[in-house]
Amino acid sequence: MKSYIRKRDFLVISNPLGIVMQGIGVVTLIPILIALIYGEHDLIGFLTFGTFSIATGYFLRRLSSSDKNLKLKHGMIIAALAWLWAAFIGSLCLMYSTNIDFLNAYFESMSAWSGSGLSIFTNVEILPKSVLFLRSIEQWVGGLGVVIVVIGILIRPGTAAARLYKSEAREEKIKPSITGTVKTIWWIYLFYTFLGIVLYVLAGMSLFDAINNTFTNLSTGGMSIKNNNIGAYNSTAITLITIILMIIGGTSFLVHYRALKGRVLDVLRDIQFQAMIIIVSIFSILLIVYAKFTTIDSVFFVVSALSCTGSNIQPISVMANWSDYAKVILAVSMIIGMAAGSTTGALKLIRVVTVVKGIYWEILKIISPIGSVIPRKISGKPVGDVEIREAGSYTFLYLIFIFISWLVLMQHGYGGINSIFEVTSAQGNVGLSTGIVSPTMPPVAEIFLIFNMWIGRIEIIPALVLFKVGWDLLKRIKD
Numbered sequence: 001m002k003s004y005i006r007k008r009d010f011l012v013i014s015n016p017l018g019i020v021m022q023g024i025g026v027v028t029l030i031p032i033l034i035a036l037i038y039g040e041h042d043l044i045g046f047l048t049f050g051t052f053s054i055a056t057g058y059f060l061r062r063l064s065s066s067d068k069n070l071k072l073k074h075g076m077i078i079a080a081l082a083w084l085w086a087a088f089i090g091s092l093c094l095m096y097s098t099n100i101d102f103l104n105a106y107f108e109s110m111s112a113w114s115g116s117g118l119s120i121f122t123n124v125e126i127l128p129k130s131v132l133f134l135r136s137i138e139q140w141v142g143g144l145g146v147v148i149v150v151i152g153i154l155i156r157p158g159t160a161a162a163r164l165y166k167s168e169a170r171e172e173k174i175k176p177s178i179t180g181t182v183k184t185i186w187w188i189y190l191f192y193t194f195l196g197i198v199l200y201v202l203a204g205m206s207l208f209d210a211i212n213n214t215f216t217n218l219s220t221g222g223m224s225i226k227n228n229n230i231g232a233y234n235s236t237a238i239t240l241i242t243i244i245l246m247i248i249g250g251t252s253f254l255v256h257y258r259a260l261k262g263r264v265l266d267v268l269r270d271i272q273f274q275a276m277i278i279i280v281s282i283f284s285i286l287l288i289v290y291a292k293f294t295t296i297d298s299v300f301f302v303v304s305a306l307s308c309t310g311s312n313i314q315p316i317s318v319m320a321n322w323s324d325y326a327k328v329i330l331a332v333s334m335i336i337g338m339a340a341g342s343t344t345g346a347l348k349l350i351r352v353v354t355v356v357k358g359i360y361w362e363i364l365k366i367i368s369p370i371g372s373v374i375p376r377k378i379s380g381k382p383v384g385d386v387e388i389r390e391a392g393s394y395t396f397l398y399l400i401f402i403f404i405s406w407l408v409l410m411q412h413g414y415g416g417i418n419s420i421f422e423v424t425s426a427q428g429n430v431g432l433s434t435g436i437v438s439p440t441m442p443p444v445a446e447i448f449l450i451f452n453m454w455i456g457r458i459e460i461i462p463a464l465v466l467f468k469v470g471w472d473l474l475k476r477i478k479d
Helices: 007-029 031-037 043-063 072-098 102-113 129-144 146-153 159-167 178-202 207-218 229-233 236-249 253-260 265-269 271-290 295-306 324-336 349-367 385-411 416-427 443-458 461-478
Strands: none
Touching: 007 031, 007 043, 007 072, 007 129, 031 043, 031 129, 043 072, 043 129, 072 102, 072 129, 072 443, 072 461, 102 129, 102 443, 129 178, 129 207, 178 207, 178 236, 178 253, 207 236, 229 236, 236 295, 253 265, 265 271, 271 295, 271 324, 271 349, 295 324, 324 385, 324 416, 349 385, 385 416, 385 443, 416 443, 443 461
């Protein structure tokens, strides 16, 4: 039997995975500052579990100090395990601070880290501020990607950084090196974070609320510190600022870099930005005309769904009573997503554009004279059969997993439209909900939604690689 992973592979994985675990531990320690500021007593949980993650990472790093032989398969295994570990550490903190059971805590933590924004808490406003901040900073870090954050701060330049970068489904390069690209992304992200906080404060938010809402909306996480989310503020200015932050979060960092360098026209030429404007415009009009949404509501919810943020300005009880037409429009938005190379989830606009144009080019090929050359370019760049095939394959795989979880939710008695809405929200890392997600939902349904959030964040393939390796190890143990 062919073995896909050997003992030396574990040694190759151990060092970078240990670094990621230490980074997760450091993030978990940060809410201690909030606990101290507000005189809360749950800082012991953050200290204990943050230290545990750091210590575990240190132990793994001691196993091997070399990552010279790191290949793409190793990077994907690290990415898949890193998100599971991050959710695990976060869930321990939640269990200590809020006394919820492990499954609900793991769901909440995975939702926060993955930027999904679905919450099992029915009343978040009674939670300690340190817990609210924990969820927000998890979304903020998770928006960039747990592994990406670590590359920018801890991992030295070289092949290992490149493999880890690609393992989180990122291809764009702003600078010649991957570490240079990641650090530039960090500076852009920090700039917009500061800008968002300032705008929210000027619009009347408290500093604590402004920080949390910027963290969650810029990262396209959307998990709010208010029961009614952005609607709790009842402010048109805050609603508009949130729309802007969601669009910023859903736009490629490469486009932001060019815009900040003064090349503003490059933003308008970007195919993903153009597609976003078209979809938001068409879907908003459809909601206004056929679902009787107000203009501001239609734009807000389409941007929220398409950017995979999941922020809302209406209570879940109202959203549950939306027409099926509105739910389907937003479900389609949650499947599409915004730009690759941003904080958004779902399929990404570039894949959708590639698939649609690939079909168009195939039709042209059929009706054109034999021997005709069909130019295939997107934004001036040549597109080959490999890119079209990869976009089509991933889209098919993405929809298959949505279909499976959709069947699971319907089998548990939930309606077809509400089920597909919830599944697309989970796998797209969105967070809009019709009320299916709750602390009393069936465990099997909850586990499937956790799985959807996880594979949606890491873009499926790393999860399949991890499963293949696990299956291989089980066979070796049996043999």
